Amino acid sequence: MEPAAPWSPERAASIISAHVGEEGALLPILHALQEAFGHIPRAAVPLVAEALNLTRAEVHGVVSFYHEFRATPPGRHVLRLCRAEACQAMGAEAVHDAVHRRLGVGWHETTADGAVTVEPVFCLGLCAVAPSGMLDGAPLGRLDAAGLAATLDLAR
């Protein structure tokens, strides 16, 4: 995974100005900021608000509405595990419990060494190869606790 860049107001300003003329520019801007910095830094909010003629509260309201926008930087790897029904039907919950125990973290938490953030997701469209997940954007199917542990060890 591309490591997140440290906060830079200049870089943020150039990201914002690249999208500012678009219809409904706020989501594209937030996605681009998160891609660059790994999260939406608090310091970015007033810059976005200013550029789009919105209040800071409005921008914060949008950032906090969507599950995907993070307020803090993630670990070096992001593991997303599907909690939805098709995966439940194939025993996803037991796999999730094993991952939480092994890594010592719950949902939305990052391991102490900063290696892995574990996030829940409701459906990845991999419902015929359940239980499913995604590691740094790469899809994983027919997960079991042992296989997932091996994948994680390899990534770390």
Added chain:
Amino acid sequence: MSRVFVPRDAFALALGADAVAAALARAGFAVVRTGSRGMAWLEPMIEAETPSGRIAYGPVRAGDVAGLIAAGLATGGTHPLRLGRAEEIPFLAAQTRFTFARCGVVDPASLDDYRAHGGLRGLARALEIGPVATIAEVTTSGLRGRGGAGFPTGIKWKTVADAAGDRKYIVANADEGDSGTFADRMLMEGDPFALIEGMAIAAVAVGASKGYVYTRSEYPHAIAAFARALAAARAGGLLGADMLGSGIGFDIEQRVGAGAYICGEETSLLDSLEGKRGQVRAKPPLPAIKGLFGRPTVVNNVISLASVPFILAEGARAYHDVGFGRSRGTMPIQLAGNIRHGGLFEAGFGLTLGEIVHDIGGGTASGRKVRAVQVGGPLGAYFPEALFDTPFDYEAFAAKDGLIGHGGVVVFDDTVDMARQARFAMEFCAAESCGKCTPCRIGSVRGMEVMEQILAGRDVDANLQLIRDLCETMKFGSLCALGGFIPYPVLSALTHFPEDFRRPALAAE
């Protein structure tokens, strides 16, 4: 150099297709990356181009490649993984593939390949017969919204065509958030030009100049595949200021969601596209009259739009001739969860649920008995085996207090605890509620709390009464289908599996 087709669909990638493709390329094969044919249990399924057609092998692991080559992969040689000609595999041969005819066959990044496999004939006909006749054709076909609501597509288009506006929009809803569904994803990864062509036909029909595709962020591969197709469509003159030399200007932009299930609801999708919190709008006004940025807007599901090129190319009659009752044409049924033969099965409406689960799906993957089947995503009802004679049809499912939704079928075996599934439905609604209306925002949290009381065996009779009352309030008082339909899984679990709700009180707290 022999050609071999290897899917780049997310199912195949999740099971190691990239390593297979790399091994084949190293061995000197010309590898063409395609979508998936939709047989997830055979993925990665590769196809070798031979004089006697495309011969399929699967499921193939990277470690199998050397053995396959030694067995004569290039000429369709015998091997334990050999499946024969792809189209003759019974699961595929039994389908009626109108919308997914090219998926898994063509190179999804090549406009030339799309054209060579019959693409763009629908758009050519729409340009020839004009907007009024195009809308009439879609109306006559009987096509209804495949996102789940089942509203007649032709009538929606006519409303937008008749509405006054300085600009009009076509919005494709690719926020496919229902668990158990993946048809939009597969189409965008396997045959994205079908969606582009469908949107272009809609634009001709209603006089729109701009289209948006709102794709969920959980689908990075669909986003990438569709972006490649958009670039090819612009380079090939299919999109832009002069669409295929017609003098009509139309372009499409892809926007990406941010993990909010509610944005699959059309009005919150529009708010999200406008850069706002994805909150539901009160209707009226209909999006067809006042939609994106207040302009007349067609909002259709990906599959609705991708069904249109076939209807225009082959004629409304060919589509309408297939189907059941008022549900005309085909539906991509998605078999998911605990099922042996999971994947996508496109067929005319009217198969019974039992045929779908047992005959097509082969029963459970675990080999245990089927206990419950949730149809239509997290807002769909749980059906017991006693209702397996229900035909797959909008009206027949509604008559049994269920819905077909976007066509997802999630199978559970006899280890499932239906009271916990009912609790999960409320938890999901609480997590995903947009917060605009009280029955959904507060009701889902209260529903979860009441279900926890029932799970703990406390005051079960009173709490069951309470949960039924609450479901009534949510069903009739919510602004949209999230709060309005979440009672379906809860009440169906309670009605068909009451024994799971009668629990002994837990010991001391």
